[in-house]
């Protein structure tokens with residue numbers, strides 16, 4: 339992976355923002371956040387976050403030490419200064435002395451520490467940025483790093499690749515305890531360039547925007563070099579029908595089978611489908627052991643609200659035998675929904691507070707011989723699910739090529755899928771014709 343840093347571009351953005359009284363620190367923070375956000379191998383659709391520590395005037399003009407950190411809901415690819423709300427550093431730092439901090443307390447501290455009360459909520463990973471001392475901190479869910487970190491022996495593999503440059507943080511759900519743990523790992527060795535968060539992603543940091551960004555690129559490049567070596571031949575192909583039914587005949591069958599009864603009798607909740615295919619997707623969905631590696635779980639926790647934990651897998655559709663395919667799809671959807679009910683019941687039985695079930699329909703469908711579909715209530719949500727699914731295919735494929743892909747445990751997946759702070763990222767507004775307009779993007 340190449341660094342896209344350009345002195346000329348950095349200077350131009352600093353000069354342009356200076357005209358609107360945006361300081362150089364924040365301007366350069368916007369610049370490298372966009373560089374990271376523009377590469378789907380690093381982050382997708384609001385994933386990841388960045389920060390800079392600087393000094394800004396409060397509402398009465400007094401200079402205050404702040405952390406400008408990505409706001410929830412902003413996408414790094416198109417971020418602007420208002421997408422990096424300034425939060426007072428002092429109260430965030432003080433919170434670290436607590437033994438525990440509930441999510442509600444954390445949100446209150448974050449919300450109340452904003453310089454501008456109208457600014458967006460800072461990222462749920464804000465405390466991790468606050469507890470580390472560096473001026474610039476970058477966080478991505480780079481697929482190459484996840485292919486190393488999403489392994490049963492991910493810690494050893496990362497230590498092998500990175501040696502003393504990068505610290506390893508065990509999986510902990512995002513929030514206060516993860517922030518404390520990450521800071522402890524760093525403080526045990528302050529020479530680190532970054533941290534790998536197992537089964538989650540990677541942080542890099544530095545004294546300036548360029549250093550933090552280029553350390554991220556270096557960490558990801560080392561993972562890519564490792565993934566290029568010693569690959570085993572994976573995904574032996576399954577036997578497929580002599581001729582596969584065409585996409586135009588398959589998509590309506592899938593869409594119909596996934597329309598589930600809504601709360602009002604006779605009203606169905608329908609989904610828009612977004613189709614993806616190509617050599618990488620076909621290699622994946624055509625694999626003999628698809629039901630093994632594809633049912634392991636997500637590549638990084640925050641994908642789960644968009645893709646659910648597991649995809650629906652249907653049989654390969656044979657040309658001219660659509661009735662048999664439709665029957666098999668209906669049965670697969672019934673099984674998927676049944677398993678989702680069971681998953682909720684199993685995990686609710688272990689939870690202090692029972693969660694109300696989210697809709698149980700799949701968000702990703704794998705079709706051997708054809709490709710994959712992202713499902714969403716809008717075309718945009720369907721495209722997001724499909725983008726995340728393609729990125730997950732890349733992560734799992736590379737993980738399996740050098741070892742074996744391993745996701746979170748079911749309990750961890752449940753905790754993140756039903757975490758109110760994750761669900762808050764979704765816009766589930768029902769608009770006229772939501773889910774009722776069918777579309778898919780033509781391949782290529």
Ligand SMILES: [Zn+2]
Pocket residue numbers: 386463477478479538539
């Ligand atoms: Zn993250």
